[in-house]
Amino acid sequence: MNVEMTSDGPYGSLEAKGKIRRTTKSRTVTIYYNYKILPVDFLVVDPERVRKYCIGCPAYGKKWSCPPDCNIIPGGYKRIFLFWLWIDAKDFGGVKNKEYIKVRAMNAILVSLSNQIGRVMTIMLVGHLLASGSCKVCKTCSYPEKCHLPDRFYQSLESTGIDLVRTMRKLNFDLCWYGKRKKEQNYTHGTVIGGVLTNLDEGSEYFDKLIKSFDIKPKEKSLDAWA
């Protein structure tokens, strides 16, 4: 199924398999999604290049899920169920002031949804979750002491060394980056990517049902807080 946010313009193909709506206190946003079951070697892995972007982040060297001490991509899995969710920046047209507020708002909605879906898909696919963002299971990470909850620990795709820009380009989907110093922002869509490493060759039907179960649920933080 194709839905209307489809473009082959300068930001690559935004072809979606489907969409859901999420209602916040102040607005309704449309979340588009797509996914693919891919062999693990489809992923572009370049830890040296990718992990250097983590230097300077407040979580760098402070969490088990973050470089320099986090795991590289775990072995023993043949496939990855890769899924990506995005919001058209136009849905935040009324948000006042800085572009960065829109980026944060989109990110807050998408990360929460992506990680909830990722956790359930990981159980379904008897897999290993590669989520979005650093592990936030505990209020304070035990690093450098032993991880408190290794069964619930997760890390991001990027922290394993996966180059998401190049991987997503292979799927004809360009990521949109927010640049603080750019005078004119051209932030057309906000995207969050999740993945489950697995040995199964399935998950599409379950994913479709699962994401639909998140349609219109007013749980997210009000965007008023960001505006």
Ligand code: SF4
């Ligand atoms: S589960 Fe807790 S201790 Fe382990 S990496 Fe996550 S936040 Fe840190």
